[in-house]
Amino acid sequence: MINWIWICMAAIGIIYAMFSGNMEAVNEAIFDSAAQAVTLAIGLISILVFWLGMMRIAEEAGILRGLARIFRPIISKIFPEIPKDHPALGYILSNLTANMFGLGNAATPLGIKAMEEMKKLNNNSDTASRSMITFLILNTTGLTLIPTTVIGIRMQYESASPTQIVGVTLLVTCIGTIAGLIIDRIFYYKSTWRKS
């Protein structure tokens, strides 16, 4: 799908320019923006190196594990189908805390482990279980504490206050996550209702 969107953006732009007489501007934009993208990616190195470095210390210091322990009671309420001492809950917790700290690379393998455990609980069926969908929703609403990459981009474009957006972003994430959980419940009850 993304391949088609990409083709359409470039193709529509060039065809539109043929008629609007902006071909010169398009020509310039191609080379300017490519250079701009490289500058941006290089500039992002600073914040990514700093943040991933910090997160490695946090991980070793047990901050992620500590947080996982705090959230355990809440998580077992959100996943009523998973037994309280099942390893699936452990993986879910580590995945969510890794995501909260923007450790996407660490979060993905943990998430896959969590999914595998949930699949075992679901008799290895190829149909998504209620817990799997809830877990997926929690991942797509992206509970992130600090949006590192966005802050990096804002720094690159000389924002007066690159971190100004952190508070609102956190608030929006929380609203999205809560809404996601409510929507998940509604869909679940609708699906059981239909069956019975």
Place this chain on the structure above:
Amino acid sequence: MMGFISLISIWMIPCFILIIMIAASIRKLPAYDLFVEGGKEGIKTAVSLLPFLVGMITAISILRSSGALDAFVGLIAPALDFIGFPAEVLPLALIRPISGTAALGMTTELIATYGPDSFIGTLASVMQGSTDTTLYVLTIYFGAIGIKKIRYALQAGLLADLIAILAAVFLVTMMFG
């Protein structure tokens, strides 16, 4: 409330770093060595982002400089203005659940065009930071464990994205508009 949120924005990162430092010294960890080791991954991440950004930002620039994007925005603006949704960020809102790197490219382009501290730039930043790529997460996780019947997962995920986007528009308008 507003003052409190901006206070959190400024205090959160330094305080979090302080907590990490204190935790590391309590556990007697080689903090600096760990920092350097983890930081190396940052270089890899940034470099691997580079081709995505070049591809996306170039395609969007073509669309914008040709005048097509502005024409499109002008066309839909009256309808969106009616509900207070800024038309400039509509393309970003549409692509956010589909592709993370494409959305990152669009966010960058919006910030570059309108300025990071403008209303549009702020809104784009919040949208980019507050949700994850639904389609990507779904593909990775369900693909990895071989789920074929996804039931209501996609509808629920996209609906949650819609609410997050509307919440972003509403809150950013309230605080920065």
